[in-house]
Amino acid sequence: MATDTILITSKSVDITDGHSVSLFTGFLEDHVLSKCMVTESSPIQVYVLSQLKRLVVVSPTQEISKLIMEEYKTIRHTVEEFQHYTVGYSLFDTSTHITRSSSNLEIPPAKRILLVSPPQSPPPGFDFHRLEDRPNSNTGHVTPGRAPASTSSNVSACDKVEPDKAFTILENSLVANVVLHTCETPKTEHTPSIMGVHTALPPRSIFD
Numbered sequence: 175m176a177t178d179t180i181l182i183t184s185k186s187v188d189i190t191d192g193h194s195v196s197l198f199t200g201f202l203e204d205h206v207l208s209k210c211m212v213t214e215s216s217p218i219q220v221y222v223l224s225q226l227k228r229l230v231v232v233s234p235t236q237e238i239s240k241l242i243m244e245e246y247k248t249i250r251h252t253v254e255e256f257q258h259y260t261v262g263y264s265l266f267d268t269s270t271h272i273t274r275s276s277s278n279l280e281i282p283p284a285k286r287i288l289l290v291s292p293p294q295s296p297p298p299g300f301d302f303h304r305l306e307d308r309p310n311s312n313t314g315h316v317t318p319g320r321a322p323a324s325t326s327s328n329v330s331a332c333d334k335v336e337p338d339k340a341f342t343i344l345e346n347s348l349v350a351n352v353v354l355h356t357c358e359t360p361k362t363e364h365t366p367s368i369m370g371v372h373t374a375l376p377p378r379s380i381f382d
Contacts (some may be wrong), residue, residue: 178239179264182229186258190224197255199287205245207291210238214290222285232268
């Protein structure tokens with residue numbers, strides 16, 4: 175019968191050493207906590223009983239405990255180290271057994287590890303109907319005016335263009351212009367292209 179408590183033992187390896195504990199808690203994080211919601215108020219508790227050479231896993235509910243068993247039965251066929259473990263349910267639920275008198279032994283003092291699910295994305299309570307904020311219009315730099323043509327006669331269109339140098343406008347838009355000063359000793363006779371200049375502009379999309 176399924177309970178909220180699972181016992182893990184082994185006859186061939188020390189289940190309470192650091193490697194085995196990390197292996198099993200990693201299994202819980204990757205295969206259990208990613209498939210159910212476990213909060214800080216009701217975490218999965220892993221007790222490391224070094225003297226008894228066993229691990230005790232207490233889940234918030236029996237459903238999560240069943241999920242642990244199902245995932246373990248699946249992974250033990252693919253991960254050799256898990257084949258050395260013996261995993262089974264305890265006789266009683268830890269949550270109900272604590273509240274009643276019994277002659278059974280209680281869990282002795284032990285190292286306890288608390289595991290919770292990773293934060294949701296988006297977080298709980300996120301307003302899906304809220305519109306995004308408009309982009310920041312303050313760019314922090316002087317935006318040159320639009321120039322109608324890419325010739326050196328349009329010096330007045332851009333305050334940052336040096337008047338004594340010819341320039342070529344590679345990109346002309348309402349937001350900003352990309353201006354390239356002509357090199358005095360060009361290494362090529364080809365006309366400069368926006369594709370060959372490294373700027374802060376994003377790469378062109380195939381849908382442009």
